[in-house]
Amino acid sequence: MITSLRARLRASKSRSLTSIDQFGSTPFAVLGVSGTRALLGFVGFMFYVSQYADRHYLFGPSGVESWSRFLTILEETDTYSLYAVSTSTAWFEFLFHLGMLLALAVTLGVGGRPVLALHGVFLWSVYQRDQFLLDGGDNLAYLVIPMLLLTRCYDRLSLTSGLAERVKDRLPGGLRATQNPLHNLGVLAIAVQICLVYVTSGLYKVQGKLWQDGTALFYIMRIPEFELPGWSRLVYDNDLLVIGGTYATTLFLVYFPLGVLVPKLRPWAALASIGFHLSIAFFMGLTGFALTMVACDLIFLSRPLGAGVRLAYRLRERVGSLAGQRAGWPKQPAVTAARTASAENAG
């Protein structure tokens, strides 16, 4: 009895040691976190694009937020903004367009993590110029970018420049060995952060009267700023959709961490979140917010994403062979492909 207990204890100890060991050596969710990087970069890029015509009015030296108030806010929050460096229009245009290019580079995966860090600095700077424009999505973006810097988020879905690889090869082995544990910590941090977002917002909803009554959606969807004329009515005029949607929202938000903790439920929890946020994007017009949340959900979807990428590869190969122009496509031996996929898409 005691010996079997001891044996079992030893077994569980060695199992937890192996899992710690694995956590230190195998990078988890590389594909997912690469997707997070690409999509976050795209949302950042669209922040610049969607405000492009109004850029002088919103962010310029004589913008709608007065220059003196801008400087005061920076001082009060004890932070910086590159836009505060000079009142010249040329400097402003330079920053704005460079910021746009940096965001595009992050989306495409050019330049590696140094470019991601620069993008973070530029994005923070433009956010500070007009804080009234910001929402929870922007908040999540500036929290997650430093976490992404820890991860190998350029390993997949990127146009590699080659330079990063060469720099990596020159690094001493000891430093290179820290890569995987840091990566996994970064992924873990994003996972905890997104759970904190959902659970906080879920628990506060539980306390709200309209959410308890099951009518919150009815009210929110009629606020003019968040209404889609002609479409929102289809939801808020339907009692079942209003009550079902309101309760489903709260339940989903509160139980999201449990869904993520159980490996079998994980992709479903993430898919539910993506569906939820895409409908927010459609009905409420909060595209940037919704896609930022979706970007973070991608870290839970490495396996399905991997399957998707493989399918795309196979389709491309078949199309290529049909067209009789196989040359030119990069060919990866099936065995190595499977091996990388099984390791990097785990989690």
Add this chain to the structure above:
Amino acid sequence: MLLCGAALLGLHFAVAAFSQAPATPLKVRHFDKVKGYLDPYFVQNWMLFAPDPLADDRGVLARAQCRDGRVTDYHDVTTPYVRKAQESRFFPSRMSRLVSAPMQSINATDPLLDRLREKHKDGKGKVQLMPEEQKAQDNAVRFLARYSLTQMPDACGGDPQRVQVRMYVRELPAWSKRDAPVKPGEDPVQVQDFDWLKADELR
């Protein structure tokens, strides 16, 4: 290193979660320290549409006073950008937030003091706005006035002397009355007028 990093992360998220907790005696005591750590790069607020979501149509109107003393009609400086936001579903313009966000900061008073205010609604013990709250409100009103000036460029031939902001809150029909016919002449709208501000000082 892994364990060390995990411990640091745990600590960080414990603090971040604490900052999101409801107002408890513990939070009242320690929130300043927590804020000192989180400010400004880790600040977060996840009370998205909770606990009580907005449930009305609100915005601002503005009018100007010309140098000859004439006062213009009210300009609707809210609806055009709300329309613009409704017109697109792919990264719509955020201009409408230049009205809604400062309005929110006008109404975002200290939650603890708000409890006191709720208790002593009228008469004795009425709780005034604290200096910090007053400052936030003044700044938001100044921003709205400045914004409004840019939205009515033709008022007073382009050179108004003063500008006044009016905030309106129109309650939307409640769920229980969603099918009730709207009675003519009944418009449950509340307005609040802020002080006239000198245009030259806003520019």
